[in-house]
Amino acid sequence: MPRASLRxxxxxxxxxxxxxxxYAATGVKDITDAAGAPKxxxxxHFESKEALAVVALERYGDTRRLEALRDRSVAPLTxxxxxxxxxxxxxxxxxxxxxxxxxxxxxxxxxHSDAVRATTHAGLQAWTDALxxxxxxxxxxxxxxxxxxxxxxxxxxxxxxxxxxxxxxVDRSARAFESFLTVAFGVLLR
Amino acid sequence: MPRASLRxxxxxxxxxxxxxxxYAATGVKDITDAAGAPKxxxxxHFESKEALAVVALERYGDTRRLEALRDRSVAPLTxxxxxxxxxxxxxxxxxxxxxxxxxxxxxxxxxHSDAVRATTHAGLQAWTDALxxxxxxxxxxxxxxxxxxxxxxxxxxxxxxxxxxxxxxVDRSARAFESFLTVAFGVLLR
Numbered sequence: 001m002p003r004a005s006l007r008x009x010x011x012x013x014x015x016x017x018x019x020x021x022x023y024a025a026t027g028v029k030d031i032t033d034a035a036g037a038p039k040x041x042x043x044x045h046f047e048s049k050e051a052l053a054v055v056a057l058e059r060y061g062d063t064r065r066l067e068a069l070r071d072r073s074v075a076p077l078t079x080x081x082x083x084x085x086x087x088x089x090x091x092x093x094x095x096x097x098x099x100x101x102x103x104x105x106x107x108x109x110x111x112h113s114d115a116v117r118a119t120t121h122a123g124l125q126a127w128t129d130a131l132x133x134x135x136x137x138x139x140x141x142x143x144x145x146x147x148x149x150x151x152x153x154x155x156x157x158x159x160x161x162x163x164x165x166x167x168x169x170v171d172r173s174a175r176a177f178e179s180f181l182t183v184a185f186g187v188l189l190r
Numbered sequence: 191m192p193r194a195s196l197r198x199x200x201x202x203x204x205x206x207x208x209x210x211x212x213y214a215a216t217g218v219k220d221i222t223d224a225a226g227a228p229k230x231x232x233x234x235h236f237e238s239k240e241a242l243a244v245v246a247l248e249r250y251g252d253t254r255r256l257e258a259l260r261d262r263s264v265a266p267l268t269x270x271x272x273x274x275x276x277x278x279x280x281x282x283x284x285x286x287x288x289x290x291x292x293x294x295x296x297x298x299x300x301x302h303s304d305a306v307r308a309t310t311h312a313g314l315q316a317w318t319d320a321l322x323x324x325x326x327x328x329x330x331x332x333x334x335x336x337x338x339x340x341x342x343x344x345x346x347x348x349x350x351x352x353x354x355x356x357x358x359x360v361d362r363s364a365r366a367f368e369s370f371l372t373v374a375f376g377v378l379l380r
Contacts, residue, residue: 158357169297170296180346
């Protein structure tokens with residue numbers, strides 16, 4: 001039976017390698033090398049690079065702190081702001097590289113892999129749902145206008161965030177994050 | 191001296207191949223094959239795939255109809271709406287594949303190539319400037335509030351568009367474009 005710890009090391013290495021190099025530019029050997037595993041061990045754990053990408057996306061999704069968006073012990077607009085500040089700080093620490101792994105693989109791979117497309121689709125939907133949960137709470141508290149449906153606002157804000165990551169990456173600056181926070185919390189979420 | 195028509199064919203093929211397959215997944219031979227050219231001819235015209243990507247991005251930028259955003263014979267909000275409707279229709283016709291070539295190469299390549307990063311940076315800035323031109327006209331006409339700077343609004347809307355392309359791609363639906371138009375023209379640009 002394959003060792004569980006080796007499987008975990010391969011997943012962690014895949015998250016890191018796909019995020020740093022991109023999907024097509026990452027070979028199976030890059031992943032096994034980064035995991036300190038022999039190349040031949042890969043196929044004991046995963047059928048293909050594509051199958052590993054699906055698991056890597058799920059694992060990455062688990063680190064997005066979506067559960068905090070549903071934490072009713074915190075005021076809804078505070079939850080929303082802290083969510084994007086967490087993502088912003090993470091990106092600044094990475095030197096404005098990498099973007100969001102879900103967005104990265106959606107752009108590079110979704111047209112070519114039904115499995116990756118389905119997983120990125122589910123990832124963005126789960127994220128939208130968590131944002132919509134907090135936005136609904138904010139609307140019920142009277143902090144955000146009810147003019148638009150929470151789910152419409154949530155997906156728009158998420159898309160604006162994914163685009164801000166693209167701008168930050170080509171600018172190598174936090175300017176796009178500042179604009180994002182100014183417009184999202186100054187105009188949309190009020 | 192290299193033939194100008196072959197150079198043009200290589201550029202057109204590169205725009206198509208990078209947009210369809212992505213950058214890392216496109217080899218020089220894919221480009222020369224698509225251009226109907228012998229592989230050896232490539233380096234008579236371009237130093238590298240990276241050098242061709244820079245030219246391909248500029249050529250793609252020329253097709254974005256940015257000049258229409260500065261056409262003062264059309265009402266400013268009409269210019270802005272027609273711009274995004276043009277981009278939406280183009281994406282629907284492509285079956286929700288491809289996204290925007292500038293966003294695609296920003297995500298996949300900007301971290302790894304200073305030349306591609308500089309070109310995507312300039313492309314997004316030119317696009318922001320053209321949007322800001324129309325937004326400024328709309329603000330002066332009293333159609334859009336002056337609460338935010340036109341350039342801040344322009345970059346935010348552009349980022350939201352780039353993100354909507356990601357959502358449309360994983361959804362294979364125009365839903366994200368509808369949300370984009372609803373929020374952009376119902377809340378931000380008014």
